[in-house]
Structure formats: structure tokens, C-alpha cells
Amino acid sequence: MCRLYIALLHYPVYNRRKEVVATAVTNLDIHDIARAAMTFGVGRFYIVTPVEEQRELVRRIADHWRKGFGSRYNPSRKEAFRTLAVVPSLEEAQGDIAGETNMRPVTVATGASLNGPFLRFSEMRERIRSREEPHLILFGTGWGLADEVARTADHRLEPVRGACEYNHLSVRSAAAIVLDRIAGRE
Amino acid sequence: MCRLYIALLHYPVYNRRKEVVATAVTNLDIHDIARAAMTFGVGRFYIVTPVEEQRELVRRIADHWRKGFGSRYNPSRKEAFRTLAVVPSLEEAQGDIAGETNMRPVTVATGASLNGPFLRFSEMRERIRSREEPHLILFGTGWGLADEVARTADHRLEPVRGACEYNHLSVRSAAAIVLDRIAGRE
Numbered sequence: 001m002c003r004l005y006i007a008l009l010h011y012p013v014y015n016r017r018k019e020v021v022a023t024a025v026t027n028l029d030i031h032d033i034a035r036a037a038m039t040f041g042v043g044r045f046y047i048v049t050p051v052e053e054q055r056e057l058v059r060r061i062a063d064h065w066r067k068g069f070g071s072r073y074n075p076s077r078k079e080a081f082r083t084l085a086v087v088p089s090l091e092e093a094q095g096d097i098a099g100e101t102n103m104r105p106v107t108v109a110t111g112a113s114l115n116g117p118f119l120r121f122s123e124m125r126e127r128i129r130s131r132e133e134p135h136l137i138l139f140g141t142g143w144g145l146a147d148e149v150a151r152t153a154d155h156r157l158e159p160v161r162g163a164c165e166y167n168h169l170s171v172r173s174a175a176a177i178v179l180d181r182i183a184g185r186e
Numbered sequence: 187m188c189r190l191y192i193a194l195l196h197y198p199v200y201n202r203r204k205e206v207v208a209t210a211v212t213n214l215d216i217h218d219i220a221r222a223a224m225t226f227g228v229g230r231f232y233i234v235t236p237v238e239e240q241r242e243l244v245r246r247i248a249d250h251w252r253k254g255f256g257s258r259y260n261p262s263r264k265e266a267f268r269t270l271a272v273v274p275s276l277e278e279a280q281g282d283i284a285g286e287t288n289m290r291p292v293t294v295a296t297g298a299s300l301n302g303p304f305l306r307f308s309e310m311r312e313r314i315r316s317r318e319e320p321h322l323i324l325f326g327t328g329w330g331l332a333d334e335v336a337r338t339a340d341h342r343l344e345p346v347r348g349a350c351e352y353n354h355l356s357v358r359s360a361a362a363i364v365l366d367r368i369a370g371r372e
Contacts, residue, residue: 016260028214028356028358031356032355032356032358032359035354035355035356035359036348036355036356036359038350038352038354039346039348039349039350039352039353039354039355040348040349040350041348041349041350074202076352076354077354079352080352080354160225160366160370161370161371162222162225162226162227162365162366162369162370162371163225163226163227163369163370163371164224164225164226164227166224166225166262166265166266167225168221168224168225168262168263168266169218169221169222169225169362170214170217170218170221170222170358172214172218172356172358172359172362173218173221173222173358173359173361173362174362175359176355176358176359176360176362176363177362177363177366177370179348180346180348180363180366180367181366183348183349184346184347184348184349184363185347185348185349
């Protein structure tokens, strides 16, 4: 399970009018997804944003929980924040993983409105159990990953489906469910 | 699936020193869990708090998305907020469901540090598919549901487990995963 990585992209993603934008970092995304990453054995959780001020903000939040008052107030949060890394681009995250593992990571795009063919959850689960290559799962903020990212990823994961047609989970909920489906145990 | 209900309790729950307290409502809990509830076919999502000012706050937020600017800005959020109800106590939520279904709801407590015996996810999934009685799943804010709630619930759901020993999901992530495990489809 140590070969599983995730990235939360703030660019390039869509806004509600399907324009490609850079979104602002949401504090609770960092907390919730870092905690889920730690729970499901993710090697590193990359926050991706090209905006330097936003990266600085994430570093300040992370330092509060890793070294500042937060580390004493809530040691389990300190532990979760250990998985966190902040990078300006997806390429940088890929390079970081390649440097660590000596292998190019396999990228897997996620999203509620992706087009197939899809990698099924059961296949993804099997992959990270049996294959040596690192896998990097991509989550989009805003209204989802821009097509250029979804299309050029090595795979597209099948969308999470519930009981109904309604399918508008937050990226925090979607990330938790995806990680549980591929790395949870019952 | 229309017989599945969930409640997010802000009292009685623990704080970090295991004292029983009433927690404050977190705006993103409402959004994330309402969206997950809608996705997984939950009949109603109860926000439970004995503090009238907090209930008024939730109603104001809900009105913004159901009737105010938010309803035009984001129609899918309007839809999610339809599932929301605000009540002062768990008993009130139970009474509401009983009034609607003419049956006492079966209560199921959740939490990372509950004591067994547990209802397994597969059993819970089977129950809501095959049984007529409504089921009400209880989620705790803060450091989790007070023992008096967990013990007196009809069942305790097995805790969500990841790959590792670390187990500190946010209630938003836990609710998403629990709903997916019992009502998701692959």
C-alpha cells in the first residue's frame, strides 16, 4: 500500500461555467483528505496549485499542525499532516514520486462526469495490491478536472455511484469513498 | 432505500477530554453530508442540536440554498438541502420518522471507538434492502457519540478500517464511507 499516492488539483479545473480556472485552497480539504490518506495508507498527499501565495498558505497551515500549537493540541492531526506535500504542478508531483520510487507513477483521473473506458474499482484495488509501479490518483477541486488532465491520465476511474441519479459529492467525500473502495478493509 | 435516515448529533458527544458537551455546527458538515445523503438515497438527514441559536443558524443556511440566492446559483445544492431537517433531540428525529412511517426506527450508532458486538456492513446493507422498518444511522461530532447514545442504540455498526492502525477520519468522511458501504453501487 506504500505505492499509493493522491493529488488534489486546484489547476487546471473547471468552474461552474466550464471555464478552466485555478481554485482557492479550502482548509477542510487539507484536513479531511490528509486524515483519509493516513487512514488508508497513502504514501503522500499532494496539494497542487500554481499560485505561490496559496502554496505558502498551505505550508503555514501544515506547520501549525506539524510543529506549532496544533501538534500538541491534536497529535493525530500532526500524524496526518506528515503525508502532506505542496507542489506547483502535477508534473512536479510525478517527478517527486519518480525520484522516490525510480518508477514513473501511473496516473488515474477521478470525477463524476468523466468519459470511459473506465478502470473499475476492483481492478484498481487489485493493481495497487499486485503491481510494483506507484499509482497517483488525481482529484479535481471546483467543478472537476479539466479534460486535458482527464484525457492524458493513464486511466480514468469509474465514477462513484449511489442509489440515485444525483451525483454531486464534495471532493472530500469522493476522496474518502475512493480510498475506502480501493484500500479499505471490512 | 427510502427507509434509510441519518442523524448528525451535536449532543451528547465527547470533547477531547472525554467530557460530554454540545458541539457547534460546522457549515461544511451540513453541505457534505447532505450531498452524500442525496447521492445514496437517504430519506432525511437530521441535524440534532439542543441549542436553539444553532438550529436557527442551520435553518438560515438551509434557506439560503433552498430559497435564497444559493438556490439559483447552485440547483444541485438546493436539491441536496431538501433532505435536511433540524431537530433539538434524537427522540424528536425518531418521533418524526415514526410519524412518517408508522414504525419505530431501528437506531444504529457509528464511531471509531465503539465497543462490539457489531453489526457488519454487509448485514446493514442487507437489512435496509430487505426489511421494512426504517433505519436511523447516528453520527457523532466532536470526539464521538457519548456512551449513553452508543449503548442504548439498537445496534453498533462496525468501525470503518483502512490499511493501517490510524483511524481518525472526519465525520464528513466517515459518513460518506458508511453510506457508500451500505448503499453504494459499483
